[in-house]
Amino acid sequence: MPQTGHQYDQQPQAARQTPQAHEGRQITQDRQYQRPRPDLTARLNAWHARLAAANPAADLEAGEKAGARLIIPGSPEWPTQLDQLGPGRPLGLWLHGSADLRFSCLKSVAVVGARAATSYGNHIAAEFGVGLSEAGWTVVSGGAYGVDGAAHRGALAADSPTVAVLACGADVCYPAGHDTLFAAVRDQGVVVSECPPGVHPTRARFLIRNRLIAALSRGTVVVEAALRSGALNTATHALSLNRHLAAVPGPITSGMSAGCHRLLRERKAICVTSPEEMIDLVGVIGDDLARQARAPAVPRDKLNEPTRKVLDAIPTRGGAGPASIAVAAGVSLDAALSALGGLAAAGYIERATNGWRLRKESASYRKAPDSAFLEPPSTPEPAPLDDPPSPEDADPPHEMAPATWEDYR
Amino acid sequence: MPQTGHQYDQQPQAARQTPQAHEGRQITQDRQYQRPRPDLTARLNAWHARLAAANPAADLEAGEKAGARLIIPGSPEWPTQLDQLGPGRPLGLWLHGSADLRFSCLKSVAVVGARAATSYGNHIAAEFGVGLSEAGWTVVSGGAYGVDGAAHRGALAADSPTVAVLACGADVCYPAGHDTLFAAVRDQGVVVSECPPGVHPTRARFLIRNRLIAALSRGTVVVEAALRSGALNTATHALSLNRHLAAVPGPITSGMSAGCHRLLRERKAICVTSPEEMIDLVGVIGDDLARQARAPAVPRDKLNEPTRKVLDAIPTRGGAGPASIAVAAGVSLDAALSALGGLAAAGYIERATNGWRLRKESASYRKAPDSAFLEPPSTPEPAPLDDPPSPEDADPPHEMAPATWEDYR
Numbered sequence: 001m002p003q004t005g006h007q008y009d010q011q012p013q014a015a016r017q018t019p020q021a022h023e024g025r026q027i028t029q030d031r032q033y034q035r036p037r038p039d040l041t042a043r044l045n046a047w048h049a050r051l052a053a054a055n056p057a058a059d060l061e062a063g064e065k066a067g068a069r070l071i072i073p074g075s076p077e078w079p080t081q082l083d084q085l086g087p088g089r090p091l092g093l094w095l096h097g098s099a100d101l102r103f104s105c106l107k108s109v110a111v112v113g114a115r116a117a118t119s120y121g122n123h124i125a126a127e128f129g130v131g132l133s134e135a136g137w138t139v140v141s142g143g144a145y146g147v148d149g150a151a152h153r154g155a156l157a158a159d160s161p162t163v164a165v166l167a168c169g170a171d172v173c174y175p176a177g178h179d180t181l182f183a184a185v186r187d188q189g190v191v192v193s194e195c196p197p198g199v200h201p202t203r204a205r206f207l208i209r210n211r212l213i214a215a216l217s218r219g220t221v222v223v224e225a226a227l228r229s230g231a232l233n234t235a236t237h238a239l240s241l242n243r244h245l246a247a248v249p250g251p252i253t254s255g256m257s258a259g260c261h262r263l264l265r266e267r268k269a270i271c272v273t274s275p276e277e278m279i280d281l282v283g284v285i286g287d288d289l290a291r292q293a294r295a296p297a298v299p300r301d302k303l304n305e306p307t308r309k310v311l312d313a314i315p316t317r318g319g320a321g322p323a324s325i326a327v328a329a330g331v332s333l334d335a336a337l338s339a340l341g342g343l344a345a346a347g348y349i350e351r352a353t354n355g356w357r358l359r360k361e362s363a364s365y366r367k368a369p370d371s372a373f374l375e376p377p378s379t380p381e382p383a384p385l386d387d388p389p390s391p392e393d394a395d396p397p398h399e400m401a402p403a404t405w406e407d408y409r
Numbered sequence: 410m411p412q413t414g415h416q417y418d419q420q421p422q423a424a425r426q427t428p429q430a431h432e433g434r435q436i437t438q439d440r441q442y443q444r445p446r447p448d449l450t451a452r453l454n455a456w457h458a459r460l461a462a463a464n465p466a467a468d469l470e471a472g473e474k475a476g477a478r479l480i481i482p483g484s485p486e487w488p489t490q491l492d493q494l495g496p497g498r499p500l501g502l503w504l505h506g507s508a509d510l511r512f513s514c515l516k517s518v519a520v521v522g523a524r525a526a527t528s529y530g531n532h533i534a535a536e537f538g539v540g541l542s543e544a545g546w547t548v549v550s551g552g553a554y555g556v557d558g559a560a561h562r563g564a565l566a567a568d569s570p571t572v573a574v575l576a577c578g579a580d581v582c583y584p585a586g587h588d589t590l591f592a593a594v595r596d597q598g599v600v601v602s603e604c605p606p607g608v609h610p611t612r613a614r615f616l617i618r619n620r621l622i623a624a625l626s627r628g629t630v631v632v633e634a635a636l637r638s639g640a641l642n643t644a645t646h647a648l649s650l651n652r653h654l655a656a657v658p659g660p661i662t663s664g665m666s667a668g669c670h671r672l673l674r675e676r677k678a679i680c681v682t683s684p685e686e687m688i689d690l691v692g693v694i695g696d697d698l699a700r701q702a703r704a705p706a707v708p709r710d711k712l713n714e715p716t717r718k719v720l721d722a723i724p725t726r727g728g729a730g731p732a733s734i735a736v737a738a739g740v741s742l743d744a745a746l747s748a749l750g751g752l753a754a755a756g757y758i759e760r761a762t763n764g765w766r767l768r769k770e771s772a773s774y775r776k777a778p779d780s781a782f783l784e785p786p787s788t789p790e791p792a793p794l795d796d797p798p799s800p801e802d803a804d805p806p807h808e809m810a811p812a813t814w815e816d817y818r
Contacts, residue, residue: 042741049736120660202721228704249658249670251529252682258702261658264673264680271673271680273661293667295637312611327458332451 059196066171066197068096079105082215084241090194090212094170097190099161104190108138108163109282110213110238112231113147113223118256121224122150124248128221129154129162131275137282138163140217142209143182143191145175147223147231152185161189163216167201167209169193174201192216210234219244219282221272225259232259239268244281246272299346306331310339311348316360319352468605475580475606477505488514491624493650499603499621505579506599508570513599517547517572518691519622519647521640522556522632527665530633531559533657537630538563538571540684546691547572549626551618552591552600554584556632556640561594570598572625576610576618578602583610601625619643628653628691630681634668641668648677653690655681708755715740719748720757725769728761 063070071077072092079102082089095101111128113121129139129151139155141148143164155162164185168174170193173182185191194212195205210230214220214237222245225231238245247269250257263269272278273293280290303311306329313328314320320328326336340356343349350359472479480486481501488511491498504510520537522530538548538560548564550557552573564571573594577583579602582591594600603621604614619639623629623646631654634640647654656678659666672678681687682702689699712720715738722737723729729737735745749765752758759768 042744043739046735046739046741049732049742050739053733053736120662124661204718204721226704227702248661249666249673249680251660252533252657253529257658258682261680261682262702264658265682265686267676271658271670273667273670273674277674293636293671295635309613312613323458324462326455327462330452330455330459332455333458335451 056196059198062171062197063094066096068094068170068197070094071101077102079216081105082212085211085215088211092194094193094195094197095190096170096193097186098188099163099190101163101190101192104138104161104163105140105216106138107136108140108217109278110140110217110220110234111147111151111223112141112210112213112220112225112234113151114225114229114231114256115144115146115148116226116256117146117150117224118250118254120250120254121147121256124250125150125223126154126157128223128248128275128278129156130158132278133158133160133162135275135279137279138189138217140165140213142166142213142230142234143178143185145177149178149181151223152181156184156188159188163189164191165209165212165216166191166193167195167205169195169197169199171197172200206230207233211237214238214241214243217243217282219246219278221246221248221278222260222263222269223248224250224254224256225263226255227258227262229259232263235263235269245269246278246281248272306335307339307342310336311343314343314349314356314358316358319355319357321355325356468607471580471606472503475505477503477579477606479503480510486511488625490514491621494620494624497620501603502621503579503602503604503606504599506595507597508572508599510572510599510601513547513570513572514549514625515547516545517549517626518687519549519626519629519643520556520560520632521550521622521629521634521643522560523634523638523640523665524553524555524557525635525665526555526559526633527659527663529659529663530556530665533659534559534632535563535566537632537657537684537687538565539567541687542567542569542571544684544688546688547598547626549574549622551575551622551639551643552587552594554586558587558590560632561590561598565593565597568597572598573600574618574621574625575600575602576604576614578604578606578608580606581609615639616642620646623647623652624650626652628655628687630655630657630687631669631672631678632657633659633663633665634672635665636667636671638668641672644672644678654678655687655690657681715744716748716751719745720752723752723758723765723767725767728764728766730764734765 060070070092073083073089077095077100078093093101109132111125111132113125117125125147131154132139133155138161139151140163141151143149143152143166148164152162152164162185164182166172166174170191173179182191192212193199194209199205207230210233214234220234220238220243222231222235225235225247235245235247245263245268247260247263248257249260249264249271252261260269264271270281272281274290276290279288282288300308300311309329309331310325313325322336322340323333325340326333329336331339340349344351344356347359349356469479479501482492482498486504486509487502502510518537518541520534520541522534526534534556540563541548542564547570548560549572550560552558552561552575557573561571561573571594573591575581575583579600582588591600601621602608603618608614616639619642623643629643629647629652631640631644634644634656644654644656654672654677656669656672657666658669658673658680661670669678673680679690681690683699685699688697691697709717709720718738718740719734722734731745731749732742734749735742738745740748749758753760753765756768758765
């Protein structure tokens with residue numbers, strides 16, 4: 001059933017040939033002025049031999065016995081997005097599980113990544129599994145160890161159907177350690193394979209399977225991938241199909257994120273850091289927009305510009321009179337006097353023996369009064385924050401520096 | 410000396426105004442059909458008051474006493490790339506240190522990031538400091554705690570000049586904990602400030618300083634930045650100046666990488682994961698190309714396609730005869746027999762009682778023979794690797810899965 005000879009599937013494999021192999025072909029090309037034609041007779045004979053070994057009746061019986069069903073293009077459950085694979089479209093799919101494949105894949109995202117995932121990758125995959133499922137998106141993955149398994153588990157934990165596309169028969173449990181996971185997927189989602197029952201996975205079948213993961217979903221997110229990873233093969237399929245491709249960044253010290261970073265660096269993938277951002281990518285324009293990540297507002301944000309200038313000009317130690325504060329702030333004396341009154345009322349500053357200084361002792365501010373000098377807060381007051389950072393302050397230990405300090409450099 | 414009123418510098422600040430402030434201005438605009446004009450008289454008076462407090466002669470004396478020198482546009486040491494700031498170009502710069510600023514900044518990269526950097530950020534900043542310096546690039550940064558300090562230290566460790574651009578007078582040590590660092594920078598590189606000696610840093614001066622960091626260097630790399638970070642202000646300046654902007658990704662679970670990820674997500678910055686990739690960005694086209702990251706080749710890469718197909722079709726357990734292997738591999742019996750001979754000679758497979766099976770016991774292969782079936786290795790044989798992974802193999806524990814396994818999904 002797998003169409004090993006199809007050109008669409010051969011592309012990634014060809015790209016991974018060694019320079020020697022490429023050189024060898026080059027020489028042949030130079031000699032013949034064209035790529036050598038495949039020996040069609042030999043190929044036909046190979047297929048003939050394979051045909052003789054095929055036993056469709058036994059396959060159907062084995063499938064029925066295992067509880068799987070076979071769908072073909074035109075079946076009500078057939079996901080029509082697979083038609084985009086052109087001649088590489090599977091001839092049929094074996095399904096095993098309670099969920100309807102077509103319905104499940106209407107809104108679906110492929111979450112793929114390394115088998116040998118780090119704990120970071122597993123954590124992120126599970127978070128994406130939960131987050132996408134809770135937002136009504138089906139998680140499609142390959143049922144492998146690592147990222148795939150974590151993504152499926154996340155989806156199952158969110159009581160959502162999930163689709164596992166296998167490189168072996170739908171009744172074969174590969175990897176064997178995932179037998180309970182696959183049982184849960186069959187119970188709540190569906191296990192998919194284009195191989196007949198009883199077929200074991202091979203390298204080629206994994207690569208061919210990857211095109212189905214990409215083709216079933218609206219977009220693919222690579223959670224973790226080494227430089228040489230099957231997940232990057234899925235990513236290539238997603239790009240070939242003009243589906244959205246996203247990658248999750250990770251530490252540059254981790255080899256398991258190197259593949260993701262290469263996708264980002266080459267601008268093949270969009271950087272996503274949360275399930276919401278992934279949905280922003282694959283969802284409906286406008287409806288599924290992710291909120292832009294924002295740092296929390298600090299009370300200082302509510303001050304108007306001259307008041308902020310005056311606040312910046314007030315010393316931490318000692319004290320300064322209104323005139324010198326006005327000079328340092330670059331505002332008029334009247335403006336400075338007005339701002340000083342507002343700032344004192346809001347608890348930012350206090351009187352010193354020789355003028356004004358920043359108030360240090362209070363850990364929280366009183367609510368800013370609705371004055372002309374302080375913008376009235378229209379949103380609920382944010383949680384009390386530390387003192388406004390002051391550059392003339394003693395140097396804070398940098399592990400303890402408050403987040404707002406960053407605002408300062 | 411800092412030009413607080415210049416429009417170029419006001420942009421980022423305006424963008425960070427609260428929605429309320431923005432709304433307030435909107436109302437004013439609607440009423441007047443234009444932005445309210447600044448009260449020029451008041452501003453002039455404020456500048457007059459400041460002018461009265463200025464004492465250039467004392468500044469020059471203090472600078473000379475501290476060992477600093479003043480350069481102005483036209484001085485031999487003036488870095489002409491600052492002219493791109495237009496009217497925002499500094500009127501002059503105070504320099505303190507042994508290095509020549511103009512020469513140091515001919516090939517320079519700004520390494521910026523969070524003060525409250527994580528150990529990851531500090532590590533990466535130091536690595537970039539060392540890597541850039543060893544490749545002949547000067548590291549420009551702000552001398553702050555965290556990423557800035559680590560980048561300077563990395564450059565100093567590589568015996569390279571480094572440029573610290575301060576928001577206070579060149580003789581003021583802010584942060585105070587960096588006094589030994591600044592002494593080392595003065596010794597080997599140069600400390601730069603546009604503030605006269607004795608001036609203390611303020612919020613506004615940090616933001617104004619950031620434009621100099623961006624303008625002095627050919628490109629800026631943001632190592633770690635929270636969503637609200639001064640480093641992002643520097644990034645904005647770099648973009649305004651059409652300089653290269655890069656960001657280092659990090660764990661999405663780290664708030665200190667959120668700013669970097671936003672830059673990547675919005676495609677404002679290029680993803681860089683090593684100093685070489687940064688140099689690829691800012692360097693000479695062709696000369697400074699970074700090697701594309703590649704996973705190591707495995708012996709299997711050297712097999713030609715039919716041989717690879719045959720290898721994939723050989724079972725781990727039991728054994729299979731040449732005819733059934735040929736059917737499974739989809740090659741002719743002759744081709745299968747030839748490939749089996751080569752694979753056996755290369756140590757990939759062995760004879761079983763009923764045919765052939767994968768060889769499991771050997772941890773390394775013999776050198777592949779130069780046969781027609783196996784591409785002759787033209788490069789030195791890579792280090793011995795584990796057995797070629799087999800899908801029918803017992804499931805390997807996923808922490809221990811070899812890197813080549815990933816190739817398999």
